[in-house]
Amino acid sequence: MSHKKSFSIKNVFLYIFLVIGAFISIMPFLWLVTTSLKPPGKIFSAPLLFPTHFYFENYIEAWNAVPFARYIFNSTIMSLGIVIFQTLFSAMAGYAFAKIRFKFKDALFIIFLITMMIPDSVKMIPNFLTIKNLGWYDTYTALIVPRAVSVFAIFLFRQFFLSIPSSIEESARLEGCGLFRLFFQIVLPLSKPVMVTNILFSFLFAWNDFLWPLIITDSQKMRTIQVGLSYFQGRYGIRWELLSAATIFSILPSLIVFIIAQKYFIEGISTSGLKE
Amino acid sequence: MSKKTGGSQTHLFFKKERFSLAIFLIPSIIIIFVFNLFPAFYSFFLSFFNWNGFSPNKEFVGFNNYIMAFKDPELRNSIIVTLIYSSLVTFLSMIIGLLIALALNKDLKGKSLFRLLYFIPVVTPSVASGITWKYLFDPYNGVINKILGYFNINGPQWLNSTSWALFSVSIVGIWKRIGFCMVIYLAALQDIPKSYLEAAEVDGANVWHLFRYIKLPLLLPSSLFLIITGFIESFQVFDLIYTMTNGGPIGATDVLGFLLYRHAFKYFNLGYASVIALIIFVILFFLSIVQWKYTGGGVKNVA
Incomplete structure (x- = not known):
């Protein structure tokens, strides 16, 4: 019985390790998407990794530049x-x-x-x-x-x-x-x-x-x-x-x-x- | 080598089909000889000349370019910087990749999603990676220092600091390679027969014993493969340096690939640039031999 319990605790640690790693792995992409959707004046303002603005004009402007x-x-x-x-x-x-x-x-x-x-x-x-x-x-x-x-x-x-x-x-x-x-x-x-x-x-x-x-x-x-x-x-x-x-x-x-x-x-x- | 498989081999080649055979091989022979084999000899030839690539005559200078290389402090710096970069990238990506592979080598939920997420940096173009990380590393508005700021840590100047720049660039190299190491190790771990591990467990081996005395030795061929490919790839790094630091600050990230590019295509010293290229060749050749002998001996002992 104790064997089973320690096993699941171990899995929790594994998941924490894997989730932190996966976050670091894709963090640059989260930042890219978030930044590309911000209006020009707000690029440096939080949040940095989750899009809250959806300013698609950036894509058009970049495409035409x-x-x-x-x-x-x-x-x-x-x-x-x-x-x-x-x-x-x-x-x-x-x-x-x-x-x-x-x-x-x-x-x-x-x-x-x-x-x-x-x-x-x-x-x-x-x-x-x-x-x-x-x-x-x-x-x-x-x-x-x-x-x-x-x-x-x-x-x-x-x-x-x-x-x-x-x-x-x-x-x-x-x-x-x-x-x-x-x-x-x-x-x-x-x-x-x-x-x-x-x-x-x-x-x-x-x-x-x-x-x-x-x-x-x-x-x-x-x-x-x-x-x-x-x-x-x-x-x-x-x-x-x-x-x-x-x-x-x-x-x-x-x-x-x-x-x-x-x-x-x-x-x-x-x-x-x-x-x- | 082909003799061993000769038994099952048909000899489809008849005399009247000499033409077909030629068509099968000629594209490869021409391209390999012109663009892969000839350059090795021509680089060696060029290294004895002073030439900008445009003027009709090359000036023969004997070993002058080699003597210059021997005395060049910029080149010495580049060799050290490149050795540090490629060692950091090769070994740290292997260690982290192995840890992730060990964690994923269980029946966890979401295993394939994790594998996908870890592998994405491998397929991301290095120019895009370099540009993105340059902004993440920005000391004032970059994500990394802002996150560190939440924990009241005053982040370093990263790419702008002579003491941090090389390490920062290495982080990007490691980030891009972890997924590759993970996939190689995961495949090797899945090839380990369960009976080995079960037998050891019956004999009272704990998790560490299983790793140290069974898994690690059996992973040795994969590790050798990762070390050699890692050095060959990271020793010639260019794109990341070009997009992130331009070799700076004050040569802190001036890798050999970037120095070679400058001498060849900015200063038009093709002779001297060829010497740098040959130095890259010699160092990589030497490293591969040493690594092969060192780890190759280990493989034999295990088997």
Whole structure:
């Protein structure tokens, strides 16, 4: 009997710990929403974390102050490009590494893996120069192409393809199915779980990315949402209510995608982390 | 490596399909070689030149950039600042993430809601995070000092203070990483066979014993993964510094990533910037090896 009682007291402590932690975790968002809804004169007045005013004009003013629609459009193009190419190219390469025999396969795969150890900081300057020499500076190509393949994604796809039995493919081969049809009609649909994980992670990476778009774009027309937000901070930093509305624009897409697909995110992270 | 799985492997590649194979691999090969492998060599090459990136000729200067780096007090400061930042972020987010994972690894009500709330900072763009926390840290009107004020605590100057700024920025880095550590640890905790814990309980182990002698050793691979990924990520921090402090006050948060950015894209010293990039590479490589050996040995002992 005393065992049961101490158990529930323990749970109360656990809950207090978890609730305080969760509060700290989302406190910045409470503040953002509250501040973005306050009329200009009242930003510093309490309450700070629970909206009592609903001054939506801030959102309109922030939206019109700089071309946010353009920034979001640019980020969307960049994210779509990265998601589509990265998933397709990585799946194709992962399949070749898993199922096709060719010369120097192991050597090539090891070279791929080694490039994962080269930090982004080292790649930044040479890639900037390469993009300039190719005449891609300040274009969507510059934003998409260098990130159109991910070694980590190739690795995940390869592991998955190794795990599917070859009998399916063998029977397709016997019926005269070409490599392309086999891959796109039979193999790729089987790899849906890896594909979904990769689509979600590459989208999030692309949408939240900052440093590469910052150095590789120049004109107002090509700014992505994160670069645009940082520019907005520079110009309207003292207008807290506008800046918090603008910050919400940049967070919302990531947040919505995450909340809709949270199960896949968390499963994806758990499995990729454990496989290391 | 592929030999082991060779038994179940079909060799779908016929001679007439050389073309198909090429199409499967060529996009990856081109992009990986041009944008991932080549930069490592080119950075090394550039580090021996003085070049602004525009003028047609690069001036060969031998080891001059390396000698300059050796004497540069700004660079030395950046290395120390970055080591402190990445250690704080990596280890504190692991400890807090583990505590939360241990608390959530029970049949509590609202478990998935908590997991969601803790994970939201992980998916939040770092630019947005930096901007938001900058305002939360505001010494006069910021939420943090106002909350401290309710408890009659005089909050510090946070980002404006040379002694608090680095710690403040680290708080944001930790806040953004806790959810990731929690998810990794939670998955590892759920993989621990119940029979291990039950057997130990029968032998009279208490909660601490269960944690110290069963859970902690079995979590070692996850911890190693979190240490290595944590250092790789936090050692190259840029967005948070760019949005919150610009490296200041007086270099207190001038991390290597930010110093590298300044030399490359503000002062246009591509040669010197390449040396900084290579220093980041060498330190990260060295740290990964040490951590691998140190914890890797532990994994073997357990298994």
